[in-house]
Amino acid sequence: MSKIVVEKSPPLKGTVRVSGAKNSALPILAASLLGTEDIVLEDVPSLRDVDVICEVLASLGSEVERYENGKIKINSANLNKHETPYELMSKMRASFLVMGPLLTRLGKAKTSLPGGCAIGTRPIDLHLKGFKALGAETDVDHGNIEAYADKLIGDRIYLDFPSVGATENIMMAAVLAEGETIIDNAAMEPEIVDLANFLSKLGADIKGAGTSSIRINGVERLGGAIHSVIPDRIEAGTYMVASAITGGDIIIENVITSHIKPVIAKLRETGCEIWENGDKLRVIGVDSRNAVDVKTLPYPGFPTDMQAQFMSLMSVSKGTSVVIETVFENRFMHVDELKRMGADIKIDGRSSIIQGVDSLTGAPVKATDLRAGAALILAGLIAEGQTTIDHVYHIDRGYDGIEKKLTKLGAKIYRTE
Numbered sequence: 442m443s444k445i446v447v448e449k450s451p452p453l454k455g456t457v458r459v460s461g462a463k464n465s466a467l468p469i470l471a472a473s474l475l476g477t478e479d480i481v482l483e484d485v486p487s488l489r490d491v492d493v494i495c496e497v498l499a500s501l502g503s504e505v506e507r508y509e510n511g512k513i514k515i516n517s518a519n520l521n522k523h524e525t526p527y528e529l530m531s532k533m534r535a536s537f538l539v540m541g542p543l544l545t546r547l548g549k550a551k552t553s554l555p556g557g558c559a560i561g562t563r564p565i566d567l568h569l570k571g572f573k574a575l576g577a578e579t580d581v582d583h584g585n586i587e588a589y590a591d592k593l594i595g596d597r598i599y600l601d602f603p604s605v606g607a608t609e610n611i612m613m614a615a616v617l618a619e620g621e622t623i624i625d626n627a628a629m630e631p632e633i634v635d636l637a638n639f640l641s642k643l644g645a646d647i648k649g650a651g652t653s654s655i656r657i658n659g660v661e662r663l664g665g666a667i668h669s670v671i672p673d674r675i676e677a678g679t680y681m682v683a684s685a686i687t688g689g690d691i692i693i694e695n696v697i698t699s700h701i702k703p704v705i706a707k708l709r710e711t712g713c714e715i716w717e718n719g720d721k722l723r724v725i726g727v728d729s730r731n732a733v734d735v736k737t738l739p740y741p742g743f744p745t746d747m748q749a750q751f752m753s754l755m756s757v758s759k760g761t762s763v764v765i766e767t768v769f770e771n772r773f774m775h776v777d778e779l780k781r782m783g784a785d786i787k788i789d790g791r792s793s794i795i796q797g798v799d800s801l802t803g804a805p806v807k808a809t810d811l812r813a814g815a816a817l818i819l820a821g822l823i824a825e826g827q828t829t830i831d832h833v834y835h836i837d838r839g840y841d842g843i844e845k846k847l848t849k850l851g852a853k854i855y856r857t858e
């Protein structure tokens with residue numbers, strides 16, 4: 442199994458380009474099951490999760506052609522299977538997003554409970570609530586999930602929590618349902634808007650994506666489209682913290698700055714200087730940072746997917762900070778690993794109290810999930826000595842070329858087998 446080795450690095454300098462967003466690319470790839478003509482996607486990141494979902498699409502009868510430069514061509518005219526293979530479903534959470542498209546296009550879908558990052562129980566009750574409201578029967582048995590309906594009919598659905606995945610799955614099911622569907626308390630993440638824009642290009646009728654109420658009018662069929670995936674706001678945020686933690690001065694390209702307002706605001710509170718210029722950000726770190734408190738929330742709040750990386754930064758900031766995780770109930774698994782590197786962190790339920798230390802020390806550590814892995818790389822950049830990170834397959838799920846990009850910025854990082 443490969444490992445990533447990180448050594449104490451100089452302040453990062455230079456320019457890095459952010460890839461297309463994993464959390465946009467995955468639902469959009471799932472949604473490509475809905476189109477009956479050629480679909481061309483651009484700026485798709487090169488990630489293990491993308492490989493998996495492309496395999497899922499191919500297993501269902503879609504033609505998938507991948508090109509070097511993040512371009513994927515898909516044709517789902519001959520979609521002919523409604524069952525997904527267990528071994529692919531178990532690899533990632535987002536694989537469950539094929540359920541809505543299959544149900545609405547074929548009238549039936551059968552999959553297994555999705556795998557993915559172990560950051561909470563991650564139930565799928567809200568997805569199923571939506572499918573049922575549209576008239577589907579659902580059956581969950583021994584980890585298998587089946588949904589079927591002769592015809593889906595639009596309805597009004599209230600989500601008890603603005604779940605990103607449930608909003609996406611229900612939106613995809615509703616685009617071919619009869620009549621109007623309204624999703625209330627919908628997730629408002631930029632990735633929801635990107636998916637809605639893509640579906641609209643295919644011919645769907647969707648209004649209100651990006652607000653808490655999404656209105657979908659079902660259409661008879663969807664066609665094809667060319668679409669570029671939006672930049673990855675979490676990857677951008679991770680490089681921002683990399684500059685902040687090393688006292689660096691870097692320029693990050695291909696950023697939609699309005700998508701990462703809370704990360705910009707919080708980093709400024711630590712004392713970092715951040716300059717915005719079109720789709721570029723310059724992040725200038727300081728030698729001694731202020732501790733700041735963070736509370737994760739659904740968009741437009743501070744993203745849970747940036748919590749672990751911020752925790753690394755707070756571990757070496759001046760004073761005490763409190764990080765509260767409100768989105769997932771078990772997303773502090775990186776704490777034990779950061780403690781192995783000398784961080785002073787205490788967990789109290791959904792809060793972590795971090796007492797900043799002067800320095801961290803390199804250690805053998807384990808990426809317990811995707812962002813935990815990123816947090817360990819960030820900590821490794823300023824830790825004395827060498828940090829060896831195991832279970833890096835988590836990192837490969839979500840960061841396109843992370844060693845290459847960091848090396849270009851002057852970081853000492855490499856992979857061993």
Ligand SMILES: CC(=O)N[C@H]1[C@@H](OP(=O)(O)OP(=O)(O)OC[C@H]2O[C@@H](n3ccc(=O)[nH]c3=O)[C@H](O)[C@@H]2O)O[C@H](CO)[C@@H](O)[C@@H]1O
Pocket residue numbers: 463464465467534535561562563564565566567568569602603604605606607628739745746768769770
């Ligand atoms: C592929 C993708 O886009 N992943 C993102 C997506 O995950 P994902 O779509 O899985 O996250 P959700 O927004 O659905 O989950 C948020 C909370 O809602 C709960 N919940 C969710 C669904 C459900 O049916 N019942 C239920 O109780 C979850 O357990 C969790 O506590 O949004 C998360 C929250 O921003 C991000 O961290 C993930 O990176």
Ligand SMILES: C=C(OP(=O)(O)O)C(=O)O
Pocket residue numbers: 464533534535557558560746811812839
């Ligand atoms: C939790 C994440 O992803 P997923 O929902 O795919 O597990 C993430 O991107 O941080």
